Amino acid sequence: MGLERAFADEPAFVPYLAAGDPNYEDSLAYVEALAEGGADVIELGLPFSEPIAEGKTIQDAIVRSLESGMTPDRFFEFVEDLDVDVPLVCMTYYNLIYQYGSEEGPRPFVEKAADVGIEGFVVPDLPAEEAGPLREACDEFGLDLVFIVAPTTRGERLERMMEQVSGYVYVQARLGVTGARDDVDDATEDSLARLSDWDVPKAVGFGIKTGDHAEEIVASGADGVIVGSALVDIVAEGYERGDPTGEIADELEQLARELKQGALRGAQNRPQPERT
Amino acid sequence: MGLERAFADEPAFVPYLAAGDPNYEDSLAYVEALAEGGADVIELGLPFSEPIAEGKTIQDAIVRSLESGMTPDRFFEFVEDLDVDVPLVCMTYYNLIYQYGSEEGPRPFVEKAADVGIEGFVVPDLPAEEAGPLREACDEFGLDLVFIVAPTTRGERLERMMEQVSGYVYVQARLGVTGARDDVDDATEDSLARLSDWDVPKAVGFGIKTGDHAEEIVASGADGVIVGSALVDIVAEGYERGDPTGEIADELEQLARELKQGALRGAQNRPQPERT
Amino acid sequence: MSTDDAHDPKFGEYGGQYVPEALMPAIEELADAYGRYVLENEDGFMDEFRERLADFGGRPTPLQYAEQLSARYDTDVYLKREDLLHGGAHKLNNALGQVLLAKYMGKERIIAETGAGQHGTATAMAAAHLDMPCEIYMGETDIARQRPNVFRMKINGAEVNPVTVGRGTLKEAISETMRDWATTVENTHYVIGSIVGPHPFPKMVRDFQAVISEEAREQAIEETGGLPDSVVACAGGGSNTMGAFAEFVGDSSVDLVAVEAGGSSLTVDEAKGVAPNSATLSTGDEGVLHGARTKLLQDSDGQIMESHSVSAGLDYAGVGPELAHLVDEGRVTPANVDDEAALEAFHRLSQDEGVIPALETAHAFGYLERVAGTATDGRAAEPRDEHHDELGDTVVVNVSGRGDKDLETVIEETSKRDLSIAPDMSILNRVGGGGI
Amino acid sequence: MSTDDAHDPKFGEYGGQYVPEALMPAIEELADAYGRYVLENEDGFMDEFRERLADFGGRPTPLQYAEQLSARYDTDVYLKREDLLHGGAHKLNNALGQVLLAKYMGKERIIAETGAGQHGTATAMAAAHLDMPCEIYMGETDIARQRPNVFRMKINGAEVNPVTVGRGTLKEAISETMRDWATTVENTHYVIGSIVGPHPFPKMVRDFQAVISEEAREQAIEETGGLPDSVVACAGGGSNTMGAFAEFVGDSSVDLVAVEAGGSSLTVDEAKGVAPNSATLSTGDEGVLHGARTKLLQDSDGQIMESHSVSAGLDYAGVGPELAHLVDEGRVTPANVDDEAALEAFHRLSQDEGVIPALETAHAFGYLERVAGTATDGRAAEPRDEHHDELGDTVVVNVSGRGDKDLETVIEETSKRDLSIAPDMSILNRVGGGGI
Numbered sequence A, B: 001m002g003l004e005r006a007f008a009d010e011p012a013f014v015p016y017l018a019a020g021d022p023n024y025e026d027s028l029a030y031v032e033a034l035a036e037g038g039a040d041v042i043e044l045g046l047p048f049s050e051p052i053a054e055g056k057t058i059q060d061a062i063v064r065s066l067e068s069g070m071t072p073d074r075f076f077e078f079v080e081d082l083d084v085d086v087p088l089v090c091m092t093y094y095n096l097i098y099q100y101g102s103e104e105g106p107r108p109f110v111e112k113a114a115d116v117g118i119e120g121f122v123v124p125d126l127p128a129e130e131a132g133p134l135r136e137a138c139d140e141f142g143l144d145l146v147f148i149v150a151p152t153t154r155g156e157r158l159e160r161m162m163e164q165v166s167g168y169v170y171v172q173a174r175l176g177v178t179g180a181r182d183d184v185d186d187a188t189e190d191s192l193a194r195l196s197d198w199d200v201p202k203a204v205g206f207g208i209k210t211g212d213h214a215e216e217i218v219a220s221g222a223d224g225v226i227v228g229s230a231l232v233d234i235v236a237e238g239y240e241r242g243d244p245t246g247e248i249a250d251e252l253e254q255l256a257r258e259l260k261q262g263a264l265r266g267a268q269n270r271p272q273p274e275r276t
Numbered sequence C, D: 001m002s003t004d005d006a007h008d009p010k011f012g013e014y015g016g017q018y019v020p021e022a023l024m025p026a027i028e029e030l031a032d033a034y035g036r037y038v039l040e041n042e043d044g045f046m047d048e049f050r051e052r053l054a055d056f057g058g059r060p061t062p063l064q065y066a067e068q069l070s071a072r073y074d075t076d077v078y079l080k081r082e083d084l085l086h087g088g089a090h091k092l093n094n095a096l097g098q099v100l101l102a103k104y105m106g107k108e109r110i111i112a113e114t115g116a117g118q119h120g121t122a123t124a125m126a127a128a129h130l131d132m133p134c135e136i137y138m139g140e141t142d143i144a145r146q147r148p149n150v151f152r153m154k155i156n157g158a159e160v161n162p163v164t165v166g167r168g169t170l171k172e173a174i175s176e177t178m179r180d181w182a183t184t185v186e187n188t189h190y191v192i193g194s195i196v197g198p199h200p201f202p203k204m205v206r207d208f209q210a211v212i213s214e215e216a217r218e219q220a221i222e223e224t225g226g227l228p229d230s231v232v233a234c235a236g237g238g239s240n241t242m243g244a245f246a247e248f249v250g251d252s253s254v255d256l257v258a259v260e261a262g263g264s265s266l267t268v269d270e271a272k273g274v275a276p277n278s279a280t281l282s283t284g285d286e287g288v289l290h291g292a293r294t295k296l297l298q299d300s301d302g303q304i305m306e307s308h309s310v311s312a313g314l315d316y317a318g319v320g321p322e323l324a325h326l327v328d329e330g331r332v333t334p335a336n337v338d339d340e341a342a343l344e345a346f347h348r349l350s351q352d353e354g355v356i357p358a359l360e361t362a363h364a365f366g367y368l369e370r371v372a373g374t375a376t377d378g379r380a381a382e383p384r385d386e387h388h389d390e391l392g393d394t395v396v397v398n399v400s401g402r403g404d405k406d407l408e409t410v411i412e413e414t415s416k417r418d419l420s421i422a423p424d425m426s427i428l429n430r431v432g433g434g435g436i
């Protein structure tokens, strides 16, 4: 049922790229490379002009994508054009969802997303309190709605989120915004502990860069790892250097493989996971 | 007796130059040229750094003189070095008179001035109300104190001035500051009328430029004409052009002659002057 | 205001809390503090705030009768003189309130965004006054064109962090400050500069600014014996606007007019994503920006447009959700005044009343001229008859700030146009020297 | 003040009316008007003046307790906030008074001199407010270095007449304005900018500025329960100074300290006629300048020297005759603070209290630091013991103006020195852009 299936058998590797970065054609190749590299779910960013939750790496990716002409409609085409066999999640900001189509509210966007094969959403500026209409539309069209749990999320808010989440929960590994970092934060373990009785997969993101990070995260109990900035960096650097698309795609595929392998290693070191 | 003698027989021509403009030596020659040209009294300016009563022409002369090193002591030397046979009046601002010498107040300055042969003072920023100490010193050393009567001076103030004035009275032909102008002001006749019962000679100044002006002024009842800016202009222009000193001196002498002649003509057209 | 306000994040459909999850605990903590300290005056917070506004800020500000304008428009025009507040604009009311609140909340660090630099300087002053470390985010483009305000912030001891993303203007600076906050919520308070952002900011900033209308309402009654017929204020985010309106909202006889920047034109360029104006209330549609649902300048996809105005402080693609709501309800009348009319109004107020307004403020006076001035550009106006419909017999205009910060812009923009009212500035070319 | 004041041109030996004869009728007329309108409130002049000062000017200004400085100096420091007056300095008190008086006298035109431009802007504002044509004389050098103030005057509709004589600074501008007045006395009023010039200016300007100490005295009693032990003000011509002192002169328990510009050194260069300071009260001698006998910076011949200070508004070779008299009498203590200490005090007040003072004003705070600060330059001061002798337990400092006008100078002068307190301004180099 839905995105949960991607986490069922083994720890999932969930990469992120901004669709259309640095342009439509190359971006197709990059996303496909992630699938080749072993992605279990792919978070595809639909760029918004005011990405308040993103660090500099992803902001820059968003600017490149917007400048090469990405729009919601192009995004849907992009999804249709993608040749991958991995569940896709659309990551974007609420205003783009809200404005789409002639009718007010999120329904037209969700309908169209379902139509092209999107299976779920991550909307960083949509907290559970404001998510009612989107949750409804997702239910109507059978899509998942992923929420982000921050290190500071506790109590009532956590419960409200638990009621609405589906697919997986995005566990934010540290305070702040997206961006690859060199260490793994203690906050992760705390968060996983707080969520231990949730029956939805827990994917940890924010700052994961290497296979070893991924291993460590999964070892501490995560059902999956979300990796964005480290991959976007490869796109950005290749673009800066003017590398051929194929080379960049290879690099992405290689890092994807490393991350997936790390996650798998982590699962083996896990302190007695109770499988259901 | 004092400066009055210069007005006794015929209308007096009273030219002004800033001592030391544009330098000590040339200035000696220029002042001497005025004497040659027929000056009856010469007003010699001792330059002060804040000449609030002067127009641009004389301000500039003062700057040239100060820059070439003029000081009160140099001024007294200048007077001693002058080879003229005409009564000299020192025109300056009160602070220089007040500061001179070791003792406070105007006495040392007046003593020294008397010593070098100065016969009187014009002090544009010293109204009759503040003139007590200077008047006393002048009396002690036998010098005249000339006051300026403005077109706006009337009533009590006029009387206070009449009590203190000696030598001649300087009738300001118009409101404003010194500077050569092209017309003769009605204010002159009014002022002369107000002063008709004073028994001190009335010299009219401010803006007189040509022999015809001088003639007109004297014809309307003045006992003399005071001419400053028109003469300073000759010095300034010659200096700018780099003309030889002799040439400039000749020009000054020539204008002096014209002015003196004008004054004399004016006396002939006078409506029945009552001679005493 | 009621304590319910602390827990109700909405104004009709507008408002809300559209922020990253990491910020939610911070804005919940803030909403709680807002309820306790601001609404319930816990620990005497509001007393201390009002006292500091008086002693440090210079409140009350006068309500001045404007003789020349009153004659010109045949209507009694009163100026609410927020330009006399410390720092030169209404911005300090809010900045001082928030920095003090942060202190009560035990925060140890202040961050803020700024566009024109007015909110940044107000925050830097308040932080210096209350001995709090302070960092201000400011777009690189704005840093280059608002240097005096950058100097002032630095001189008050604040750090100024240049934002290099995008166009390097206000929009980007807000996003960047939110990012800092998302990393530092535990010890840091984000002082937002207008009635925008997620709840509780729009209500809290309004309450801090409401002192404007509290005073103005009392002063008007005292000086004129009754309520004014209308209150006019410029609107960027809308904080001076709601500050000037708040206490009059319940007075149904008082017309409230929010004057936005008409820029150079009301027509947008969808292809480029550029609006040559900032007339959000008149031309924007509903959407979500910087944490709130409100009216926005956006393209048909929902991407935020670049707004434009000769006055940097009005140059924002959003507007406070409460204003959006009051406009929809018909309680507030939106209006807009273009760059040229604002410049003219700037010169008129300066020459006729001896008050040099901020360019933002000048828009409010441009509105007076439009509805009550003459068609000709002569200075001795023949007032039109209909204007009493628009302004009534007594109008209060909020002078949200002083124009010292705008001198260079005004001179440059004036020189591009043929405004008969503009003074001859050629002396500045005749006598040499550097920039301002 | 008594009506005798109108007819007594002297303060002991100082004061008087040393002006060209052509001006005498004008200053007699003015002395008469001063007696009737100012001293006797004829036609309600003073009532209207006070009302306009409140509504247009923003009076009363607060007396603010300065928390950080009080802790630093272990003395209660209160700030009299004249920087909050419309225009940003105490200058408006006087300018508004004189322009209004000119109106009562039936004059039709206003002229004034200005150096730093503060008095010029205040006069231009007052003239615009009262609908009087206005011309300001300003030295060419000052026009080039005080451009923002030139802009403000022009924007308020005043003409600015460049003075090209001499060094083109304040001294020359005063002389030039006197020349204009000598030509136009009949319909023109000359608004002098400080307590200088011939009688009745020194008394009249003092009376217009005395509102500072009237308020401060009442506020101090209200806030502290008694009189302050000392009042400290900077002194150029001395108008903010006498304004801050006037009502305390009769309170013998209150020490009055006038702080002049020590410039770069107190040693004069007689040969060049240059004083690298403006410390007239401490180092000048008696003489006659601009219509009054007073203390002056002059060489042994009596030629006026060029004065120098980092703050243009203190850069004047004379001082008000009343201050000279009160210093001779021992009632006022003269002090001086050099450029560097003034700059430090500027930064200290800005960072510690969130009030950016004018550079003139900063001199008064430099005095506090000298007599009550520490020898080290650390910010957490260990107060010295002796300071209570100098300041007492409560000191009022007059914040004569705000520092916005001085930003460029401060940055330039700070960069020449090694001041540990100065903020790092390198952001302004990193991020490009033109002048201020």
Ligand SMILES: Cc1ncc(COP(=O)(O)O)c(C=O)c1O
Binding pocket: C089, C090, C091, C116, C117, C118, C119, C193, C194, C195, C234, C235, C236, C237, C238, C239, C240, C241, C312, C313, C314, C358, C360, C361, C400, C401, C402
């Ligand atoms: C003087 C002034 N008025 C108005 C504004 C607009 O802001 P708001 O609409 O929040 O009052 C600004 C913003 O910088 C401002 O500086």
Ligand SMILES: Cc1ncc(COP(=O)(O)O)c(C=O)c1O
Binding pocket: D089, D090, D091, D116, D117, D118, D119, D193, D194, D195, D234, D235, D236, D237, D238, D239, D240, D241, D312, D313, D314, D358, D360, D361, D400, D401, D402
């Ligand atoms: C802010 C400020 N303070 C002080 C002064 C000095 O003038 P006074 O000594 O007359 O107060 C000036 C003069 O421009 C000034 O602008």
